[in-house]
Structures are given as structure tokens and as C-alpha cells.
Amino acid sequence: MVFILGNNFHELKLVKKALESFYALGPQASARVLAKYSIHPRAKMGSLPPKTITALTAELSSMTIENEARRVVQDNIKRLRDIGTYRGRRHAMGLPVRGQNTRTQIETAKRLNRVDRKG
Template sequence: MVFILGVNFPERSLVKKSLENFFGIGPATSARLMARFYIHPTCKVAQLANKQVLDLTAALSEMRIENDLRRKVLDDIKRMRETGSNRGRRHALGLPVRGQRSQNNINTAIKLNRVDRKL
């Protein structure tokens, strides 16, 4: 097991997929991090040197990921609701926010925005 930011990853998993397990890190960010520390895209976690693990941990600790990012997103939604913007109202009602059709495709938005209405 290899620990990155206090999370242990199996040794046979790919580094790219392990990085993408963190909230706020997608394929592009993980590829950029791997290129920055000269890690091959098919490299497994067990093949990383200790220095690479420490460098990855240091880089991830500087980024806004996991709980910090979740808190920021919720604060942004709360701010939009308080100012009464159109996006804030649609968040509060559980409707699609980014211009999707609401006649047919509203069911998914209602499922996803249900948590936000209780704030």
C-alpha cells in the first residue's frame, strides 16, 4: 500500500486512476501532474519512487481538492441563492441550471439538486 495524502492505494492500480479518485482532479489535471513529475501514463503505484510519492503529495497539498473544493462549491451556490440570481433560484428549485431543457430532461436535475434545496 502506498499512501498519498493519507489515502492508501493498492500497489497494482495505475497512478492516473489513483489521482483521479480525489475530488477535483480529472483526467487533464492528473495527466498534467504526471507529466510534471515524469511519471509514465501506464505506471503503477508500486513502481513510484519515494521521492515521486513525496513530490505528488506536496503538489496535491497545495491544490484545492476534496473538502476545500466541496466547501467552495457549496459556498458559491449559497452566495448565488442569497443574491437572488437566476442560477441561484434554479438551484433552490432543483431545476437545470445551465440552460438544459426542462420539459423532458428535468428528472436528473431534480435528483441531483435535491440536496441543495435543503440548505
């Protein structure tokens, strides 16, 4: 098992997929990190030397991922609600925010756009 930022990864897991498992770290950002440390995109976690793993851990700790990224998204939504924008009101009501049709299919939006109604 390889340990990076509180997560255990199996030795056979691809490094690219392991990086993408972190919140707010998508395909482009993971490819950029792999290129920075000269890691092949098809490399597996077990094939990385310990020095590279510590470098990856240091790189990820300096990025805005996981709880920090979630907090930034929630702060952005709260800011939209506070200034009273259309998008903020839609978030507060739990309705689709980006212009989707609300006549028939809004169950997913109602589930995903729930924000606490305090304040």
C-alpha cells in the same frame, strides 16, 4: 499498498487513475502533475520510488481538492442564491440550472441540484 493523502492505493493501480480519484482532479490536472514529476502515464503505483510519492503528496496537499473544492462549489452556489440570480433560484428549487428541458426528464436534476433551503 501506497498511501497518499489518507487514501490507500493498490500497487497495480495506474498513477493517473489514482490521481483522478481525488475530487476536483481531472484528466488534465493529473496529466500536468505526472508531467511535472516525469512519471509515465502508464506507470503503476507500486513502481514509484518513495521520494516521488512524498513529492506527489506534497503537491496534492498544496492543491484545492476534496473537501476544500466541495466547499468552494457550495459557496459559489450559495452566493448565486444570495444575490438572487436565475441560476441561484433554479438551484434552490432543485430544477435544471443550464437550460435543460423540464417537461419530461428532470429527475436527475431534481436529485443533483438539492440544496438546503435555509436562509
